Amino acid sequence: MANELYPVFLKVQQFDTLIVGGGEVGLEKLTFLLKSSPKAKVTLVGKEIKTEIKLLAANHDHVTLLEREFFNEDLTGMQMVIIATEDHETNVSIRNEAKSRDILVNVADTPDLCDFYLGSIVTKGDLKIAISTNGKSPTIAKRLKQALNEALPHEMDSLLQNMRVIRDRLGGNFGFKVKKLNHITQSLVSQRQNDNPCPEGCPLAQKD
Template sequence: MKNDCLYAAADGNTLFPVFLKLEQLQTLIVGGGTVGLEKLTAVLQNAPRAAVTLVGTTICPDIRNLAAEAYAVELFERPFLSCDLYGKDLVIIATENAEQNAAIREAAKARKILVNVADTPALCDFYLGSVVRKGNLKIAISTNGKSPTLAKRLRELFTEAIPCELEEVMQNLGRIRDGLKGDFAHKVKELNRITAGLVKKSSPPGER
C-alpha cells in the first residue's frame, strides 16, 4: 500500500532535520569577513562551547572580538591551506569569492567532510537554518534553501508567539518523566495524556 506521507515528502522538502552537538565536533569556518562573521555568530549563538577554527586572509575586528569572548574559537589570519581540513567534521565556507568557495568545497568533499557554502544551496550538504530559541526549546526552520528571508520572518513570528513560561512547563514535564514508572511505551502514553491540553482547541460555543 502506498504511503502518502512518504510520497508527499519526496515532492517537497526532503532535508533530514538533525541537531548536532557541536561541542563534540570540530568545525572549520573559512572566511574572515562579513559572511564569516555571520556564520560564526550563528554557530556560537546555538552552541557557545563549540570548537571552531576560523581561517581568513584578513579577519575583521568583529570576528576577533567575538572569538575573544568565546569558549573554543581559534583564529588564523592567512590564506586557506588544505591541511586546515585535517580532523574537521564540518566545514562552513564563506570567503565571499565564489571560485575559491567551490575549490575549498571540492577539497573538503575529497575528504568526505560535510560542507556548507554560504549563499550557494547547490553546493551545500547542510544548511544553517533560522532558529527559534526559548530556553531548552529549540525550533529549526528550513525553506529548503528557497527563501532565507521567509525563514527569518517565521523565526520572528514564533519567537514572539511562544511564551517564555514554556520553559517552566518543560522543566516540570522533565521531572514528571523522571518520576514515571513503567516501560518506555507507558511513559510516552502518560506524557501524551498530560500534554494533550497544550494543543487542545477550544470547542465551539454550541458544543460546550
C-alpha cells in the same frame, strides 16, 4: 517536490568545525554558530579577519583564529566546514577538496554546493526549533522565526524543566499519561498570558 532534508541537531562542541573567510559573511556564520552553540569548537581562517570576529572570538575559548591564507591542510581533522570567502572560485575549490575528504560542507549563498543548510532557529530555553525553506528563502525563514518567537509562551521552558516531575506524579498507564500530558501542554499554549508556568490542572499546582 516536498522538502526532503533530514533535520538533525548537532553537538558541535564534540567535533571540529572550520570556517573559511574572515569578512562579513564569515562573521555572520560564526555569530550564528556561537549563538546557538557557545561552546562549539571552531577554527576560522582568513587572509584578513574583521575586528568584530576577533572580539567575538575573544569571548569564546574554543574559537581559534588564523589570519592567513587558507591551505588544504586546514581541513585535516575537521568534520564540518563552512566556506564563506567572497570569491566564488575559491569557495568551489575548497568545497571540492573538503568533499574529497568526506567532510560535511556548507558554502555560503550557494545551496547547490551545500551538504546542509544553516536554518533559522527559535530557542526557548531547552526548546529549540530549526526552520528550513530548503534553501529557497532565508527571508521567509526569518519571518517564521519572528512569528514563532512571539507565538510560543515564555512559560514553555518552565514546563520543560518540570516535565519529569509532572510525569512522575501522574498515575495510570502510558496511554493515560500521554493523554494527560497532551492536555497540560495544550493548556499552556492556550493560556500563554498566564504568569503561572504550570497551567491549571497541572499536578505541580496541587499541594501534597
